[in-house]
Ligand SMILES: Nc1nc2c(ncn2[C@@H]2O[C@H](COP(=O)(O)OP(=O)(O)OP(=O)(O)O)[C@@H](O)[C@H]2O)c(=O)[nH]1
């Protein structure tokens with residue numbers, strides 16, 4: 275341990291593993307440590323033993339749930355948007371060769387007490403009860419506009435000011451509030467209604483990402499890695515190791531050692547200190563939470579998320595027996611500020627035993643009774659066999675690291691996908707290296 | 723560090739070298755269990771994921787180098803640079819199979835090997851060093867881990883390497899063989915240095931592998947079944963490298 279590294283990375287969550295993978299490929303000498311004896315940090319997938327150790331210490335998992343090895347229960351519910359930023363990094367780094375993906379079978383939205391399928395093609399759209407006949411015509415005009423839209427060609431902008439608010443675009447097409455809800459929440463995947471006042475351009479980009487991803491594989495805009503999301507950080511860790519990264523799990527970071535000017539020197543673990551030029555880590559290594567590791571507090575809490583991992587023995591009612599779904603309850607339907615999300619997966623994705631379905635209900639915490647806030651989501655699941663609830667603080671760094679060479683990533687937010695995680699990777703990369711992360715375009719392999 | 727300081731310069735050199743000499747397998751690896759991971763449409767060649775496990779410095783990378791390139795290097799540095807190597811084995815009936823051989827990339831050094839490494843492996847070669855009895859204990863730990871976490875149909879071979887160092891032997895043949903028999907493992911001794919036993923162990927594994935995908939078996943999401951839906955009608959996986967069939971988009975939801 276007397277070597278000096280370019281970068282020490284603390285925590286093996288997806289954000290940190292993507293960064294160490296990319297940095298190692300770039301030729302940086304990386305030491306990656308985690309206090310846990312498993313990969314993934316907050317974005318890990320746990321087997322039954324690990325799940326019980328975390329949520330029910332001292333209690334054995336019930337035998338009826340089946341074999342330990344069949345389980346990979348995600349701690350954060352997220353799906354990969356097929357044409358999104360994570361896919362781009364996976365393809366760019368060739369990490370796809372370690373992974374196998376399957377589609378998420380369907381995307382659903384809750385409206386007026388019922389679960390509806392988000393149409394995935396024209397036929398479904400025509401039949402969908404989500405809109406009346408006249409509204410469908412107006413919506414068709416809106417989607418034609420989206421289809422022809424080119425960001426840098428004003429001729430396709432219908433004279434709209436896209437740096438103006440999204441509300442103006444909705445007005446132009448005369449869309450009803452319920453349709454706005456559907457577009458803004460079930461397609462653009464906004465967590466709340468703030469977007470209506472924000473530049474239309476961003477929402478239009480999000481809708482295009484959604485529809486392009488939907489078109490890519492057909493059933494839903496989402497894909498999911500077999501054996502759980504925890505495979506993602508592990509795959510990027512292998513990429514890093516292949517390019518010389520050193521891995522140490524089950525290793526405490528007792529102190530972030532700095533010099534007199536507060537600049538990063540190294541990480542102390544026990545009575546050894548490993549030196550490096552820079553450190554990157556998740557908030558839990560920089561004073562977040564009650565771990566007490568790392569000393570000085572360098573992160574600030576900016577909200578909480580409540581998540582309930584629910585073990586079911588059936589599919590979610592009203593979803594046509596889909597083996598995997600995303601179900602969005604827009605905030606307006608339940609008098610909230612933020613949407614409630616349900617993400618369900620099953621043995622099709624090698625994350626649980628046959629006949630078991632794992633649904634995670636989550637939302638941004640708005641009150642002091644978080645568990646009550648997800649009730650509307652839990653009620654849609656039918657009988658819940660078992661439930662593991664967590665309330666997680668979301669942390670963000672207090673400084674950008676330029677002065678002290680300490681670069682801290684963000685907690686995993688309430689969004690249903692990885693786009694904000696990828697944004698964080700780009701942001702940290704830029705701060706650490708001083709250059710933009712350029713993902714070289716690769717030749718795509720086309721299957722014959 | 724187990725074996726001295728590796729400077730960043732030599733480190734990068736090694737990467738280039740490996741990338742140059744070993745063409746990585748182009749197909750994505752499937753999540754098959756005992757099914758071949760890939761089947762190339764043209765040659766009907768079956769491809770299997772083989773992982774190497776064992777304590778650091780027992781000779782895992784040396785065994786692969788001997789098997790794939792028939793070379794040996796006395797001053798080998800730890801393995802860096804290749805995702806996996808491939809080698810084709812010809813069976814007695816003239817048919818061939820392809821091994822995708824995964825090396826640990828040094829992640830086992832500090833007990834930090836990711837389970838994804840061996841979770842969907844078709845076969846594993848667990849290596850110990852006959853001159854280090856502690857390395858057999860480590861091999862036993864890996865075998866227990868495989869029996870617990872890997873697919874039940876995985877073929878495991880226990881391999882006592884460095885048989886050329888007879889004078890320094892600490893692990894007897896009898897002890898290792900007895901253990902292998904109890905656990906139902908293939909067993910042999912090898913020397914990556916002299917080449918003794920190396921081809922044989924891989925060939926023995928090759929002969930034990932299924933020569934065609936058993937119908938209805940779990941995990942038909944090989945790249946072959948991706949190209950054409952699996953014969954058993956299993957759900958198809960998606961290939962991220964595939965060109966999207968609609969660029970830019972907007973035509974998915976003609977609401
Ligand atoms: N005498 C002898 N030496 C060997 C043999 N196989 C490997 N070695 C030597 O043992 C050392 C370690 O070999 P590696 O192949 O790097 O071992 P490894 O298991 O891949 O090690 P890690 O990558 O660190 O996990 C090297 O110095 C090799 O030259 C063998 O059969 N006989």
Ligand SMILES: [Mg+2]
Pocket residue numbers: 782783784800801825826827828
């Ligand atoms: Mg090696």
